[in-house]
Amino acid sequence: xxxxxxxxxxxxxxxxxxxxxxxxxxxxxxxxxxxxxxxxxxxxxxxxxxxxxxxxxxxxxxxxxxxxxxxxxxxxxxxxxxxxxxxxxxxxxxxxxxxxxxxxxxxxxxxxxxxxxxxxxxxxxxxxxxxxxxxxxxxxxxxxxxxxxxxxxxxxxxxxxxxxxxxxxxxxxxxxxxxxxxxxxxxxxxxxxxxxxxxxxxxxxxxxxxxxxxxxxxxxxxxxxxxxxxxxxxxxxxxxxxxxxxxxxxxxxxxxxxxxxxxxxxxxxxxxxxxxxxxxxxxxxxxxxxxxxxxxxxxxxxxxxxxxxxxxxxxxxxxxxxxxxxxxxxxxxxxxxxxxxxxxxxxxxxxxxxxxxxxxxxxxxxxxxxxxxxxxxxxxxxxxxxxxxxxxxxxxxxxxxxxxxxxxxxxxxxxxxxxxxxxxxxxxxxxxxxxxxxxxxxxxxxxxxxxxxxxxxxxxxxxxxxxxxxxxxxxxxxxxxxxxxxxxxxxxxxxxxxxxxxxxxxxxxxxxxxxxxxxxxxxxxxxxxxxxxxxxxxxxxxxxxxxxxxxxxxxxxxxxxxxxxxxxxxxxxxxxxxxxxx
Numbered sequence: 252x253x254x255x256x257x258x259x260x261x262x263x264x265x266x267x268x269x270x271x272x273x274x275x276x277x278x279x280x281x282x283x284x285x286x287x288x289x290x291x292x293x294x295x296x297x298x299x300x301x302x303x304x305x306x307x308x309x310x311x312x313x314x315x316x317x318x319x320x321x322x323x324x325x326x327x328x329x330x331x332x333x334x335x336x337x338x339x340x341x342x343x344x345x346x347x348x349x350x351x352x353x354x355x356x357x358x359x360x361x362x363x364x365x366x367x368x369x370x371x372x373x374x375x376x377x378x379x380x381x382x383x384x385x386x387x388x389x390x391x392x393x394x395x396x397x398x399x400x401x402x403x404x405x406x407x408x409x410x411x412x413x414x415x416x417x418x419x420x421x422x423x424x425x426x427x428x429x430x431x432x433x434x435x436x437x438x439x440x441x442x443x444x445x446x447x448x449x450x451x452x453x454x455x456x457x458x459x460x461x462x463x464x465x466x467x468x469x470x471x472x473x474x475x476x477x478x479x480x481x482x483x484x485x486x487x488x489x490x491x492x493x494x495x496x497x498x499x500x501x502x503x504x505x506x507x508x509x510x511x512x513x514x515x516x517x518x519x520x521x522x523x524x525x526x527x528x529x530x531x532x533x534x535x536x537x538x539x540x541x542x543x544x545x546x547x548x549x550x551x552x553x554x555x556x557x558x559x560x561x562x563x564x565x566x567x568x569x570x571x572x573x574x575x576x577x578x579x580x581x582x583x584x585x586x587x588x589x590x591x592x593x594x595x596x597x598x599x600x601x602x603x604x605x606x607x608x609x610x611x612x613x614x615x616x617x618x619x620x621x622x623x624x625x626x627x628x629x630x631x632x633x634x635x636x637x638x639x640x641x642x643x644x645x646x647x648x649x650x651x652x653x654x655x656x657x658x659x660x661x662x663x664x665x666x667x668x669x670x671x672x673x674x675x676x677x678x679x680x681x682x683x684x685x686x687x688x689x690x691x692x693x694x695x696x697x698x699x700x701x702x703x704x705x706x707x708x709x710x711x712x713x714x715x716x717x718x719x720x721x722x723x724x725x726x727x728x729x730x731x732x733x734x735x736x737x738x739x740x741x742x743x744x745x746x747x748x749x750x751x752x753x754x755x756x757x758x759x760x761x762x763x764x765x766x767x768x769x770x771x772x773x774x775x776x777x778x779x780x781x782x783x784x785x786x787x788x789x790x791x792x793x794x795x796x797x798x799x800x801x802x803x804x805x806x807x808x809x810x811x812x813x814x815x816x817x818x819x820x821x822x823x824x825x826x827x828x829x830x831x832x833x
Contacts, residue, residue, distance in 0.1 A: 298455070298507070298524070299507070299509050301455065302455060302509040302522055303509055303511055305453060305455070306453060306509065306510070306511040306520050306521075306522065307511050309449070309453050309520055310511055310513040310516065310518065310520055313368075313449075313513075313516065313518075314513060314515055314516055316366060316368055317410065317411070317420070317516060319366065320366060320368075320369065320420055320439055321410075321420060321422075323362055323365070324420060324422050324437050324439060325422060327358070327362070327374070327437050328422055328423075328424045328437060330358075332351060332354060332355070333355060333374070333435070334424070334434070335351075336348075336351045336352070336355065336376070336379070337376050337377075337378045337379065337424070337434040337435050338378065338434070340378060340379040352381070352383060352389050355374065355383050356383060356385070356388050356389065359372045359374065359383065359384065359385035360385045362385065363385040363386070367442070367445050368441050368442055368445050368446065368449075369439060369440070369441065369442060370386075370417070370440045370441060370442035370443070370445075371384050371385055371386045371387070371439075371440045372384060372385045372437070372438070372439050372440070373393070373396070373437075373438040373439075373440070374435055374436070374437050374438075375392065375393055375396060375397040375400075375435060375436045375438065376392070376434070376435040377392070377397060377432055377433065377434065377435060378434055378435070379392075380392045382396075382397075396436075396438065397436055399414065400412070400414075400419070400421040400423075400436050400438050401423060401432065401433060401436060403421060410515075410516060410517065411441075411465065411468070411470075411516060411517060411518065412468065413465060413468035413469060413470035415440075416443070417440055417441060417443050418440075418441040418443075418446075418465075418470060419438055419439060419440050419441065420438070420439040420441075421436060421437070421438050421439075422436070422437050423435070423436045423437075424436075424437075443472060446463060446472055447472060447473070447474060450462070450463060450472070450473070450474035450520075451474045451475075453474070453520070453522060454474060454522065455522075455524075456524055456528055458524055458525050458528045459522055459523070459524045460473065460474055460475055460522065460523055461473070461474040461520065461521065461522040462474070462520070462521050462522070463518060463519075463520050464518065464519040464520075464521065465517055465518050465519070466517075466519070467517055468517070484499060498526070499523065504525060504526070504527070505525070505526035505527075506523040506524065506525055506526060507523060507524045507525070507526055508521065508522075508523045509521065509522055509523075510522075565589070565593040568585065569585070569593070569596060569597070569600065572585055572600060573600075576604065582604075583604070584601050584604070585597040585600055585601060640698055641664055641694070644660060644694075644697050644698060645657065645660065645661070648660060656697075660694070660697060663690050663693055663694050664694065666687075666690050667687070667690050667691060667694060670683075670687045670690075671687075671722065677720060677721060678718045678719060678720055678721065678801075679718070679719065679721050680715060680716055680717070680718060680719075681710065681714055681715060681716070681717040681718075681719050681756075682710060682715035682716070684719055684721065684722075684723065684724050684725075685710045685724065687722075687724075687725055688724040688725040688728055688747070689707055691725045691728060691729065692705050692707055692728060692745070692747075695732060699732075699736070699737075699743070702736075702739070702742060702743055703732075703736050703742070703743040703744070703745060704742060704743070704744050704745070705744075705745045705746075705747075706744070706745070706746040706747070706748075707746075707747050708747060708748045708749055710749055711749055711751060713751060714749060714751055714756050717756055717824065717826070719798070719824065720794075720797045720798065720801065722794075723794045723797065723798065723822065724747075724758060724760070724822070726790045726791075726794060727760045727791070727794070727820050727822075728745070728747070728760060730790065730791065731745055731760065731762045731764070731817075731818070732745075734764075734766060734767075735762050735764025735766050735767070735817060735818065736762055736764055738764070738766060739763075739764055743762065743763060743764065744762060744763040744815055744817075745760075745761075745762050746759075746760075746761050746762070746815070747759065747760050753826075754825065754826060755805070755806075755823055755824055755825050755826055756823075756824045756826060757821055757822065757823050757824070758821075758822040758824075759819065759820070759821050759822070760819070760820045760822070761813035761814075761815060761817060761818065761819035761820070762813065762815065762817040762818060763813070763815035763816055763817040764817040764818065765816055765817060767817075767818050769812060772810050772811065772812065772818065775791070775810050776809070776810050778792060779791075779792060779795045779807060779808055779809075779810070791808060791820075794808060795807040795808040798822065798824065802824050802825045803825055804825075805823065805825050806823050806824055806825045807822075807823060808820055808821070808822055808823075809821045809823060
């Protein structure tokens with residue numbers, strides 16, 4: 252016989268959990284039955300509202316396309332070159348006739364390519380006995396089409412004309428004499444296949460089908476090839492409803508119908524969906540609700556027995572490990588063989604400890620390297636060679652009496668030394684770093700304006716706010732001058748460009764100096780890829796490790812042979828959701 256630790260069976264946690272579960276689950280089941288009936292009633296209404304909104308948008312977009320075509324069509328009617336061609340054809344020589352016709356064909360082709368709904372554009376010019384089209388160029392005068400569309404224009408039919416199993420737009424240019432036939436007619440044929448493809452995009456569900464109807468002209472177009480009787484029944488049902496929602500029964504199956512009419516176009520776009528598709532998501536609702544209740548009743552018993560073993564004890568172990576970690580013990584690891592969620596938590600906990608140790612180690616290394624970088628910076632802040640050349644340039648400018656350039660040069664020197672000597676901020680915006688680098692190149696231009704050509708692209712706006720370590724670009728440019736460009740007898744070239752995608756930002760510095768071999772480039776890449784403290788901390792390696800520590804794997808400097816046969820240094824900065832961005 253089971254003994255319960257509580258004073259009575261009613262006060263046990265087991266009974267309380269069962270009662271609580273029943274109190275929760277029974278209203279859920281009753282609410283589910285109500286929601287089933289309510290959802291079934293409103294699902295079709297919601298679907299209809301969404302479909303009607305989409306159909307209205309479709310007709311609105313189509314009407315805007317037609318209006319644009321009509322504007323272009325009437326612009327063509329008033330085209331001076333076309334009117335001149337129609338009136339003065341007999342006075343033109345063959346060269347002018349051919350040129351005028353070629354210009355007309357080119358304009359029609361441009362007009363056609365401006366809209367995906369245009370299949371072809373024809374201009375039937377009675378006075379010259381020619382028909383010109385975008386697809387068929389110049390051909391014999393199509394008198395049957397001229398007479399057909401002339402009569403339709405006089406009858407003032409709908410904007411869209413149904414002829415030759417397609418929709419057309421037609422407009423004529425009168426000669427100005429009463430009773431005389433038009434000079435020419437501009438006829439636009441709409442692309443039936445494009446209209447059919449656009450109708451397919453209106454279909455919300457795979458079972459949906461759409462139709463484009465014109466009651467006055469008798470034009471019908473379906474998104475797919477449907478049986479004739481389905482189309483006829485659909486049209487009849489659409490006439491009966493007069494818009495909005497209705498149900499159509501065909502061969503014992505009900506279809507949900509929605510339609511929207513455009514008075515401006517004289518068109519109706521309609522779509523239907525089998526009623527079964529609306530009901531399908533709701534059919535198994537009740538069955539699954541009862542199954543859920545029965546399963547929950549069985550599961551609660553097993554839940555009570557296994558909660559302590561599989562939840563409470565593992566959770567206690569995790570809590571104890573966290574408390575030890577709070578006490579400063581980072582060398583603890585939870586030994587386990589679990590493959591469930593607690594196993595995942597244990598693995599994440601162990602990974603967190605390892606990551607924490609790595610981050611502490613990285614922070615220490617980063618501070619150490621920053622100290623080395625600052626020492627290197629202090630050693631190279633006032634480069635005697637650079638300073639000597641600067642005074643030499645000032646001396647030359649003073650001799651020529653170029654006061655304006657002396658003022659410009661001294662301002663640039665001031666900005667340069669102020670940037671490299673300022674302290675208190677390890678990271679700066681990329682825009683500031685690039686501004687400093689550009690200042691350095693401007694100073695060097697005064698020395699090598701005739702020997703070295705510089706291409707320094709503008710920094711894209713979406714890269715300006717990226718935070719980078721200070722002094723990572725200018726030393727690369729200085730390296731190019733010192734080890735390559737200054738030693739060249741021919742014209743030197745230096746190029747600095749920028750690239751960015753969703754994953755990373757790239758700054759590319761390259762020159763055309765051939766002073767470095769492929770083997771030396773490979774050796775430098777090896778030293779960059781294998782951070783060995785025994786190597787001498789050169790400037791380029793220092794820059795690489797600072798970037799790598801901040802932005803992680805895949806970031807840093809990558810060297811290769813440039814397209815100009817010199818050295819290319821590619822600075823890659825991996826971008827996370829917030830990493831490196833202000």
